[in-house]
Each structure stands twice: as C-alpha cells, then as structure tokens.
Amino acid sequence: MPLKIELKPFERLLIGGAAIRNGSRRSSFVIETVTKFLRESDIITEREADTACKRLYLTLTVLYLADDPSGPENLFVAQASEVMAMVPSMAPFIRDIHAQIEAGDFYRALKRGKDLVAYEASLAERLSKAQPDSPADET
Template sequence: MPLKIELKPDERLIIGNAAIRNGPRRSSFVIETNTKFLRESDIITESEADTPCKRLYFALTLMYLADDPTLAENSFVEQSNALMEAAPSTRPYIAAIYEQVQGGDLYRALKRGKDLLAYEEQLRSLLANKDAPVDAS
C-alpha cells in the first residue's frame, strides 16, 4: 500500500540508506514500495543520545535501519537490562518495546521508544522541579 509523506521546508527524511533533505517549500511524495524510512522527528543522532533512554532509542534506530540488526540488538538488550536495573519504573515501557522487537515490528518498537523518551523527560522535569530553590517570601 503506498504511503504519502508530506515534508516541511528543510525537513530531513531517511529512506533506506539515503538521507534526504527537503527544499525551502513544503512537498509531498508517495513511497510505493515497502522500505524503511524515518522522518526527522523520529531520528536521534549518536551525539544527541545523551541520556540512557535516548541511547536505548538510538540502538532501536540502528536496529530498524540496519540490514543486519544483530549488533544493535545486542546493544539494545544490554542497555535495556541496565536501564531496568537502574530505574525499575521503566520496565513497562521497555517491555512494550521488546514485545514489538520480538514480533519483528521495529517501526512500532520505535514508536514505543518515543513513549519511553517522554517518560524520561517527565522524570527529568520532576527532578529539576524538586531541586529548584524554594521561594521563601
């Protein structure tokens, strides 16, 4: 089934092994074959993977895009185990990701990975607010 994609000006997209950047205007096109693709909003680069959950998401990205995901899958399992040990509250999120990985649906695993990133951001916000100085006036 064809997939229509709309790109914002200057938005990036990965299709297969090709990285594409849109021009200065909105554009749309149709992908007519089954291929791997990621929109810019779904991409985290290695340098942006600066938290445990972002590193896990980056490993998922590599698994999804790789022709042979074995190396990235090993990294994903190691990171998942370490993250669940350090932060047990991440277990339901990681279990949902792993369920998709086991089912072979790495794109949906990435979507579940976004839920984990949102959860991590919630935790970071709570910690930041907890450490904020209290106004005693």
C-alpha cells in the same frame, strides 16, 4: 499500499540508505514500495543521545535501519537491562519495546522508544522541581 509523505521546508527524511532534504517549499510524494524510512523528527543523533533512554532510542534507530539486526539487538538488551536496574518504573516501556522487537516490528518498537524518552524527560523534570535550590555561596 502506497504511503504519502509530506515534508516541511528543509525537513530531512531517510529512505532506505538515502538521506533526503526537502527544498524551500512544502512538498509531498508517495512511496510505492515497502522500505524503511524515518522522518527527521524521529531521528536522534549520537550528539543528542545524552541520556540513557536517548541512547537506547538511538540503538532502536540502528536496529530499525539495519539489514542484520542481531548486533543492535544485543546492544539493546544490555542497555535496556541497565535502564531497568536504574529506574524500575521504565520496565513496562521496555517490555513493550522488547515484545515489538521479538515480533519483528522494529518501527513500532522505535515509536514506543520515543514514549520512553518522553517518560524519562518527565521524570527528570519532576526530579528537578522536587529538589530544593542549592544554598547560595556565602562570602
């Protein structure tokens, strides 16, 4: 079944091994064959991967795009174990992601990884609100 994609002005899209950037106007096109693709909003770069869950998401991106997922899958397992040890409440997300990987549905695993990153951000926000302001330096 063909997939219609609409791109915002200057939005990036990865299709297979090609990176595409839209022009100055909104456009749409149809992908008629089965291929791996990612919208710019689903991509985290190495520079942006500044938390444990974002690094895990980056690994999921590599796993999704890889021709041979065995290497990235091993890295995912190691990273996921560390994340669960640090924050056990993330285990349901990681179990869901692992189940999708086991089923070979790497795109759904990636989507669940995005949920994990959002959960991590919400925990960080709650933690920052819960910590009292540090006392001002007295002179």
